[in-house]
Structures are given as C-alpha cells and as structure tokens.
Amino acid sequence: MWQGQLLSIHTTPKARAPMVEQSTAELIAGVGIKGDRYAIGTDTGTYSAQPDVREVTLIEVETLEAFARDHDITLDAQEHRRNLTTRDVPLNHLVGRRFRVGDVVLEGGRLNFPCRYIDMITKKTICDLLEHRSGLNCRIITGGIIRPGDAIRLDVDK
Numbered sequence: 001m002w003q004g005q006l007l008s009i010h011t012t013p014k015a016r017a018p019m020v021e022q023s024t025a026e027l028i029a030g031v032g033i034k035g036d037r038y039a040i041g042t043d044t045g046t047y048s049a050q051p052d053v054r055e056v057t058l059i060e061v062e063t064l065e066a067f068a069r070d071h072d073i074t075l076d077a078q079e080h081r082r083n084l085t086t087r088d089v090p091l092n093h094l095v096g097r098r099f100r101v102g103d104v105v106l107e108g109g110r111l112n113f114p115c116r117y118i119d120m121i122t123k124k125t126i127c128d129l130l131e132h133r134s135g136l137n138c139r140i141i142t143g144g145i146i147r148p149g150d151a152i153r154l155d156v157d158k
Helices: 061-071 117-122
Strands: 004-011 020-022 025-028 056-060 084-087 098-101 104-111 136-142 144-146 151-154
Touching: 056 061, 061 084, 104 144
Parallel strands: 056 084
Antiparallel strands: 004 020, 004 084, 004 151, 025 144, 056 136, 098 104, 098 151, 104 136
C-alpha cells in the first residue's frame, strides 16, 4: 500500500489571479476550499459547468520534476493552477476512489484536461506535455483542515 504526502496548498479568489500559497486550508464538503475560486462560485471565473467535480484539484510534483529533468522547464507550484501538490500519490489511479489527505476524505472525479491557457499565463509551452498528467479533480466527501506535510493514503474505511 502506498502513502504519499501533501507538499503545498494554493488557492486564488478568482480566475486569472495569481495562485497564493497557504499554510493551511479548510476543505468544505460539497463546496471546495474556503476562499478558493471554485468554492466562491461561477461568477468568479470557474469554467466548469459542474463545480462539484472541481471542488479541489491535485497535481503530482513528479510531473513538475519531469518537466525540469526532461524538458528543462521549471514550473513552480503556484504556476500549475492546481490546489494541492502531492508526492508519491498515483493520481491517475484514483478516479472514482476515495482517499485521505490528513483527516479529509476526497473522491477522485476525473482527470484534469490541460488547456492552452496555461501556456499563455506561464509563457511556457507546457500544455501538450501535461497530457495524461495534468492532475485530478476531486469532490470533498468529509471536510476539515489540511496542512503541507499531511499524509495521503487510500481511504480503507470505504
């Protein structure tokens, strides 16, 4: 059984605004991360017609490390536009599965699709490189407070 780790938390109150690193975050079941654009509502720039699928978004730090190693591209945690950066978590395998970040329970909704917007805001050509590793969109099943350093593991109770 694997166990991963939460490395960083980022939120933004509206689309196109810079992502801001957080030392803690309150995840609210059925809503999103308190203060984040997806929890606030569609008038703040969410693109999804189904915001429950995007209550929280995750990406693997291994993707960012591969960009640096294989393509000489540095993509910082605040640039990738996902809320949670993880290590040692097989995100692509968590679609439809429940897992824990600390005491919070998330359910993998669908894999994230990269879009050209990321190229525009980062001024880096990365959209095509993100195919199949652009992260995971999740629902919050059981809310609570999370912090960098929290363990991430399958929810064996479900």
